[in-house]
Amino acid sequence: MKQFSIIGTLVPMLDAKNKVTGKAIYGADITLPNILYGKVLRSPYPHARILNIDTSRAEQLLGVKAVVTGADTPRIRWGAKGIDDEPILCFDGKVRYAGEEVAAVAAIDEDLAEEALDLIKVDYEELTAVFDPEEAMQPGAPQIHEEMPEVKNNVGFEVSFERGNVEEGFREADVIVKDKFMNTWVNQAYMEPSPCIASFDTSGKLTLYASTMWNSQVREAVSSALQIPLGKVRVIQPVIGGAFGGKMGGLPIHFITTLLARKAGRPVKVIQTREEDFITARHRCCVSLEVRMGAKKDGTITAEYRKAIGDQGAYMYLGPDFIITVGLRGDLLYRFKNTRYEGKLVYTNKCPPGAFRGFGNTQACFPRESLLDMLAEKLGMDTTELKLRNCARPGDVSPHGWPLNSCGLAECIEKTVESSGWKEKKAKKQPKRGIGIASTGHETDMRVLAFGGSVSILKLLEDGKVQLLSGEAEYGQGGQTSSAMAIAEELEIPMEDIEVVYPDTDITPYALGPLGSRVLSSQVTASRLAALEVKKQALGVASEMLKAKVEDLEMRRGKIYIRGTPERVVTLSDVGYYAIQRPGGSIIIGKGVDERNTERTLAIDHPTHYGPNVSASYFDTVVAEVEVDTETGEIRVLKLTVADDCGKVINLMGIEGQLQGATTQGLGATFTEQTILEEGRVLNPNFRNYLVPTSINVPPIDIIWVESNELGFAYGCKGGGESPGINSVIPAIANAIYDAVGVRIKTLPITPDKILKALAEREGK
Amino acid sequence: MKQEIELIVNGDIYQVMVKPSETLLEVLRNKIGLTGTKRGCDVGDCGACTVLIDGKSVPSCLVLAIAARGKEITTIEGVADGENLHPLQKAFMKYGAMQCGFCTPGMILAAKAFLDENPNPTEQEIKEAISGNLCRCTGYTKIIEAIKAVAEGK
Numbered sequence: 019m020k021q022f023s024i025i026g027t028l029v030p031m032l033d034a035k036n037k038v039t040g041k042a043i044y045g046a047d048i049t050l051p052n053i054l055y056g057k058v059l060r061s062p063y064p065h066a067r068i069l070n071i072d073t074s075r076a077e078q079l080l081g082v083k084a085v086v087t088g089a090d091t092p093r094i095r096w097g098a099k100g101i102d103d104e105p106i107l108c109f110d111g112k113v114r115y116a117g118e119e120v121a122a123v124a125a126i127d128e129d130l131a132e133e134a135l136d137l138i139k140v141d142y143e144e145l146t147a148v149f150d151p152e153e154a155m156q157p158g159a160p161q162i163h164e165e166m167p168e169v170k171n172n173v174g175f176e177v178s179f180e181r182g183n184v185e186e187g188f189r190e191a192d193v194i195v196k197d198k199f200m201n202t203w204v205n206q207a208y209m210e211p212s213p214c215i216a217s218f219d220t221s222g223k224l225t226l227y228a229s230t231m232w233n234s235q236v237r238e239a240v241s242s243a244l245q246i247p248l249g250k251v252r253v254i255q256p257v258i259g260g261a262f263g264g265k266m267g268g269l270p271i272h273f274i275t276t277l278l279a280r281k282a283g284r285p286v287k288v289i290q291t292r293e294e295d296f297i298t299a300r301h302r303c304c305v306s307l308e309v310r311m312g313a314k315k316d317g318t319i320t321a322e323y324r325k326a327i328g329d330q331g332a333y334m335y336l337g338p339d340f341i342i343t344v345g346l347r348g349d350l351l352y353r354f355k356n357t358r359y360e361g362k363l364v365y366t367n368k369c370p371p372g373a374f375r376g377f378g379n380t381q382a383c384f385p386r387e388s389l390l391d392m393l394a395e396k397l398g399m400d401t402t403e404l405k406l407r408n409c410a411r412p413g414d415v416s417p418h419g420w421p422l423n424s425c426g427l428a429e430c431i432e433k434t435v436e437s438s439g440w441k442e443k444k445a446k447k448q449p450k451r452g453i454g455i456a457s458t459g460h461e462t463d464m465r466v467l468a469f470g471g472s473v474s475i476l477k478l479l480e481d482g483k484v485q486l487l488s489g490e491a492e493y494g495q496g497g498q499t500s501s502a503m504a505i506a507e508e509l510e511i512p513m514e515d516i517e518v519v520y521p522d523t524d525i526t527p528y529a530l531g532p533l534g535s536r537v538l539s540s541q542v543t544a545s546r547l548a549a550l551e552v553k554k555q556a557l558g559v560a561s562e563m564l565k566a567k568v569e570d571l572e573m574r575r576g577k578i579y580i581r582g583t584p585e586r587v588v589t590l591s592d593v594g595y596y597a598i599q600r601p602g603g604s605i606i607i608g609k610g611v612d613e614r615n616t617e618r619t620l621a622i623d624h625p626t627h628y629g630p631n632v633s634a635s636y637f638d639t640v641v642a643e644v645e646v647d648t649e650t651g652e653i654r655v656l657k658l659t660v661a662d663d664c665g666k667v668i669n670l671m672g673i674e675g676q677l678q679g680a681t682t683q684g685l686g687a688t689f690t691e692q693t694i695l696e697e698g699r700v701l702n703p704n705f706r707n708y709l710v711p712t713s714i715n716v717p718p719i720d721i722i723w724v725e726s727n728e729l730g731f732a733y734g735c736k737g738g739g740e741s742p743g744i745n746s747v748i749p750a751i752a753n754a755i756y757d758a759v760g761v762r763i764k765t766l767p768i769t770p771d772k773i774l775k776a777l778a779e780r781e782g783k
Numbered sequence: 784m785k786q787e788i789e790l791i792v793n794g795d796i797y798q799v800m801v802k803p804s805e806t807l808l809e810v811l812r813n814k815i816g817l818t819g820t821k822r823g824c825d826v827g828d829c830g831a832c833t834v835l836i837d838g839k840s841v842p843s844c845l846v847l848a849i850a851a852r853g854k855e856i857t858t859i860e861g862v863a864d865g866e867n868l869h870p871l872q873k874a875f876m877k878y879g880a881m882q883c884g885f886c887t888p889g890m891i892l893a894a895k896a897f898l899d900e901n902p903n904p905t906e907q908e909i910k911e912a913i914s915g916n917l918c919r920c921t922g923y924t925k926i927i928e929a930i931k932a933v934a935e936g937k
Contacts, residue, residue, distance in 0.1 A: 030876045037884030038872040038891060040819020040859035047818035209823050209831055209885040209919050259821070259885030260919050292824040494882025494920050671879040675921055679882060682922030705828035705917060713910045713923040743922075 023510070024503050025733055028671040031499045032518055033257065033492075042257040045213030045229045046289050053215075054083050054124040056278045056288035057131035058270075059138055060297075061113035061120050064367035064698030065147035065160060068111045068120065068140060075137040076123055082134045084124040084282035091277065096243040098235075098268055100622045101175065101334040103163060106243060106273045113142070114162055114332035115369050116699045117297040119270045124278040124286045148172070149698055151306075151329045151364035162332065162365040172365040174330055175338045179345065179627050180358040181417045187321025187356030191312025195392045198308045199385035200765045203301050203693040204686070206374050207710050210259020211295045216275040217285035224279070225252045228272055229259070231491045232531035233521045235267025240276055243268070255521040258493035262683070263373030264299045265493075266336070266531075296703035300372025301693065303340055304329040305381040309389050317399050317407040321356040324348070326381070330363040331370035337363045339466070339620045340371075340378050342627055346418045346619070348382025350459030350635050351427065352408040354417045367698050375680065376744040377534065379460055380687070387456035387749035388764065391756065400444065401455055401753070402435050410459065410637075412726070419619070419628045420461070422635055424736070426663030426724035427457060430639035433722045438641040438659040450646050451656070452758025456749035457639040460741035461632035462665075462728070463536040463614055470633075471612040472540035473527040476505065476548035478556060478606035480598055482576060482591025483515040486548070489529030490541045491521055496672035497537040501545035503669055504732055508549035510575045511590070535636065535737025540612045542668055543732040547610030555606045559597045560588050612731075634728050637663040638742035640681075642750035646758045648777060651770030653755060654717075655685065658747065661722040664738025665731065674721065676739025681719055684747030686711045692767050788852050792817065793861025801848045808832045808843040811858060819859035819888045823917070830916030833889035834858050840896035842889075842915075859888035862895065871895055874929040874937075882920030890916045894930045904934055 036042040073085040088109025095102040095110075105112075108120055121138050125131040148154040148162070154172040163169050188194060215227040224246055230236050233253040241248045258265065271288055279286040290298075310323040326344050330337045345359035376383075394401040406428060414422045434455065435441070443453045463470060475487040484505060492498045502516040519526060530536065553573060560578040561568045564586055572581045578593065580586045588596075597606045618624070619631040641659040646652075658681060667673055690709035694701045702708045727734035748766065756762045761776035785800045790807075792815060799814045808825075811817045811834070820843055823831030827845040834843045835857035862869045871891050874880070881887045890913060897904070897912035904912070909930050910923075918926060 028879070030879060031881075033884070034876040034879075034881065035868075037881050037887050038859075038868065038875045039863060040817070040888045042884050043818070044821070044885065046822065047812075207919055209829065209883065209917065210821070211823070258883060260883040262919070289822075292826070292829075494884060496882070675879050675882055675925055678922035678924045679920045680922075683919070704826060705824055706826070710917055710919060711922075712914045712917065713927065714914050716923050719922075719924065 022507060024506050026667050026670060029499055029503055029513065029669050030671065031496055032502060044210055044259050045215065045227055045256045048215055048227050048256060050215065050217055050285040053285045053287055054126060054282055055128045055131050056122055056124045056275060056286045057128065057135050058119050058274060059121040059135045061116060061118045063113060063142055063144050064116040065145040066113050066142040067145060068108060068113065069143055070141040071121060072139040073121065076134040079130065079134050079137060081126040081130040082123060083126070083284060084278050085121060085134070085138065086274070086277045086281055087121045090281060092245045094243050094245070096239060096268060098335050099338045101338060103166065104333045106270070110165065115367050117369055118332065119274060122274045122278055124282045147367040147698055149366050149368060151327050151366055154364050154366050162367060173362055174334050174365050175341060175363040177342050177345065177627065178360040182356035184321050184323055184356045184358040188312045190314065190320040192315045193393065193396050194310065194312040195389055195396055196310035197389060197392065197764060198306060199388060200306045201302065201304060201381050201384060202766045203304050204374060204691045205296055205299050205301050205693055205708060206262040206264030207708065208260030208262055208264060211292050212265065212271055212290045214271045214275040215285060215287045216279035218279055223250045223252065224276060225254065226272060226276065227254050227256050229265055230255060230267055231261045231265050231493065232267040233489055233491065233523050234528045235531065236272050237523045239268025240272055243273055244276055252524045255491055258491065261493050262375050263377060266373060293703040296708060297700045298369055300335060300370055302374035302380065303371035305344065307381060307385045309385045311389050311393055313393055313397060315397065317397055317404045319352060319354060319408045322354045323358045326361040328361070328363045329366055329368065331366055331368040333370040334363065335370045336372050338622045342620045343378035344382050346420065346627065346631065347379050347461060348386060349417045350420060351410055351457055353410060353414065357417050368695065375683065375740055379458055379741065379745045380748070383456065383458045383745040384749045384752065384766065388752055388762065391454070391753045402431060402440060405431050405457065419630055420632050420635065421630050423730065424634065424665060424726035424728040425637055426726035427459065427637035429724045430637055430661035430663050431457065433724065434639045434641040434659045434661045437720060437722060438643065440641060450648060450758055452754040452756065453641060453643050454750045454753025454757055455639060455641050456746040456753060457637065458741045458745040459635045459637045460737065460745065461534045462539050462634045462636050462737035464534045464632050465614065465616040465618040466530055466533055470614040470616045472529060472544040474501065474541065474544035474548040474610045475527060476545070476552050476608040478552050478590065478594040478597065480595045482589055482594050483517065484509065484552065485517045485519060486545060487519050487526045488541055488545065489521045489526040490537045491531045495532060495537065495676060496669055497541045499672060500538055500668040501541050504542045504546040505549040508546055509553060535740050538668065538737055539731040539735050542735060543612040544610040546732040547612065548608040551608030551610060552606055555608065556590060556593045559593050559606065563588050563592065563596055633730050634736055636665065636736040636738050636741065638746055640742050640746040640750040642747065642754040644751060644754040644758055646755060646773065648759060651773035653768065653773065655751065657718050657720065659720045660742045661724055662738050662742050663724040663726050665728040665736030666725055666734040667723055668733065668735050673739045677721055677743055678719060680740045680743030681747055682711045682716055684743040685715060687766065688748045688751050689767050788849055790848065790851060790856060791854065792856045793858060803849060805848045806844050807846040807848045807851050810848040811843060817858050817860050821885055821888060823885065830893060831886050831889045833892045833916060835892055835896055838896060838899060840893045857892070859891060862891060869895065870933045874933045878925045878929040878932060880921065880926040880929040886916060886918040890918065890926060898930070898934055902934065906931060
């Protein structure tokens with residue numbers, strides 16, 4: 019096996035020093051000359067017609083420079099994924115959720131902007147609202163998008179597909195289990211409230227400083243929805259204070275800040291409050307999922323049927339991709355020959371959901387892994403044995419046509435079982451203690467749009483150092499550092515000699531951003547190829563300088579020698595300088611493209627949704643050990659053993675941190691996190707009542723890296739670190755609770771009162 | 784009515800005009816330009832705006848600027864000794880105790896105040912000391928490791 023010099027080691031992230039000294043510049047830290055401050059007026063009603071908006075008093079307030087409403091937009095409905103249903107600033111005269119943006123103000127300070135909001139008079143006619151997807155689908159329910167006659171009973175999107183023959187599969191089964199599960203509305207709760215700054219120059223060119231994971235998409239969205247040519251929109255990513263799927267492109271804050279800046283003719287800064295981010299973040303979609311599974315006596319699964327109903331709130335946004343993904347991604351793990359999936363997205367009068375890590379897998383994993391546990395019990399078989407009997411293996415293709423290539427799932431199961439002492443603990447069960455297991459397969463890349471890969475551009479500068487241009491967003495997940503490590507590995511230069519430019523649509527190439535777990539593998543692969551190209555070009559220039567043939571040259575530690583004649587040497591600095599300054603010179607620029615051989619089967623008009631939407635996936639398994647207090651219903655997680663088949667580890671420090679962080683978020687989603695609504699209004703838009711895990715809550719986490727070798731990516735790497743914690747932790751704990759006290763919780767979060775209620779019901783039987 | 788006050792921040796004296804309702808967080812960020820102190824919630828729930836006042840860690844969003852007159856205020860910009868990083872800063876880098884970094888300034892200051900008072904803490908005491916500082920990225924493990932390493936003089 020190849021020995022690496024830096025790949026696989028522990029490397030602090032590139033901007034760590036900026037972050038520990040307070041020098042990292044986040045969106046809210048940026049200011050511009052003559053800047054104004056924007057504030058947004060939000061609807062207090064979940065469903066209402068806007069009869070009139072009178073902004074005159076706000077406009078007259080001294081210091082107010084712009085007030086915008088729907089009338090200031092080009093009245094183009096926007097949509098992220100082919101269903102254009104979002105009227106910016108309710109230009110169609112209707113609000114569809116409490117908290118929706120109705121108007122906005124820019125003033126010379128924040129207090130004045132707030133004061134001006136109070137002076138805007140909006141006459142609403144309240145409409146009957148509907149909050150429950152099942153109710154929304156009933157005949158006679160209020161219609162949320164009556165302007166779209168094709169939408170019947172508020173069903174905004176529907177998808178179904180079957181592989182094999184499910185009916186026959188269930189006939190073959192000796193044992194069938196079925197149940198219904200439900201996750202809950204959880205918020206990304208990134209630490210940085212969303213900022214956005216917009217500024218136009220005299221040519222009409224817009225510069226947006228947006229805390230976004232997806233610069234390219236923000237540019238496209240603002241350009242198309244506000245009718246500004248693409249090249250006149252520049253989106254710069256400052257340092258981002260967390261995103262977790264919540265800071266994608268084309269969000270109301272991007273449109274509104276732009277409209278304010280255009281109308282005021284001055285730069286405008288909008289920083290949302292924590293409350294605004296809690297109310298309007300495009301959270302994790304709540305899905306009720308009915309699932310049925312059948313197996314033969316020997317444990318071979320013969321059929322699976324799933325029916326998902328997603329509460330999509332007021333607008334489709336990323337919904338279609340999401341609900342298709344629930345179907346496709348959920349089936350990566352096991353060799354389901356016969357499987358049928360039906361997914362629906364229903365409009366309700368709530369803030370629309372979007373992406374929050376896991377994107378479909380979290381919703382699919384909890385039901386599937388819970389049901390598998392139930393199936394094992396009914397078969398009289400250990401769950402781990404049932405998993406191993408059915409689990410996907412290297413070289414498989416998923417039921418939906420996703421190639422698995424490398425697949426360390428079996429190893430993940432075996433290693434967590436062994437390391438956790440599963441068998442001994444099962445054999446010698448202690449009262450009120452339990453052990454549970456769950457697994458997930460998560461894609462490592464995905465074809466979201468027409469281009470599914472990544473582009474890196476690497477420049478050799480005159481001083482011999484290199485500069486990497488990549489549009490892939492960085493917000494602490496470490497893609498930039500890992501890409502720099504690949505460059506350091508290939509060019510044999512120190513990390514300090516590599517400068518990574520933050521995403522800026524005027525400078526860095528188009529990028530998809532961190533969707534799924536695609537950045538690490540795709541950006542590292544592209545950056546490695548760019549480094550190899552720089553090396554090739556540098557050798558070419560060096561051959562000219564040394565008057566030697568390229569094939570006689572050797573590059574070592576930033577120097578190029580003639581083989582066997584070590585005194586004839588040029589440095590990368592000599593080469594970089596000479597390349598530019600020589601007569602007819604040109605700069606050394608390497609372009610690396612990671613293009614994936616995939617197909618966009620998530621597209622809403624794809625006839626079958628069958629095909630390689632991803633080129634590789636990573637797998638994981640979590641074993642949870644818990645203790646349940648049957649008096650109080652409280653659950654203590656004693657230990658988590660996590661195996662992650664991440665392919666070759668690039669930066670051990672980075673991926674460990676990713677896994678620990680994701681696992682902690684998974685604990686939050688399991689036990690404490692839930693946005694509570696009453697009549698469509700969020701009751702807990704703050705950290706006091708929306709409980710994210712603190713330093714006290716984290717149990718010991720044992721990590722096992724299963725480094726399967728994914729041939730399609732540089733060094734055999736894949737995505738990693740996210741899925742076990744986000745997806746598998748939840749059902750692993752739910753299964754452990756069942757093992758401990760015999761109650762199965764099927765709705766999230768798992769709270770002490772649910773445990774006590776379930777225990778009481780069991781006693782009553 | 785605005786009034787002029789003097790604030791001692793990182794050893795320097797700043798004269799600023801403030802409204803009585805303005806918080807120390809707002810004045811540090813918007814008037815003095817020390818943006819290392821982060822605004823995460825504005826109501827004292829998250830700890831991102833933690834600074835030291837006379838050595839004690841406090842959320843600066845809950846302190847009125849006028850109430851901080853005459854006191855020694857330390858922000859993240861004042862933790863390093865010139866080019867020499869504080870041991871906590873070095874340890875946070877070495878142990879990878881941050882990802883997005885938004886909680887990091889507050890976390891380092893909370894840890895500093897704590898270690899200054901308790902140089903030999905147990906792991907449980909470290910966990911409790913930073914329990915008012917939320918981090919959404921790291922899961923805290925590496926933060927706890929970093930603080931422990933400083934306490935143990937590693």
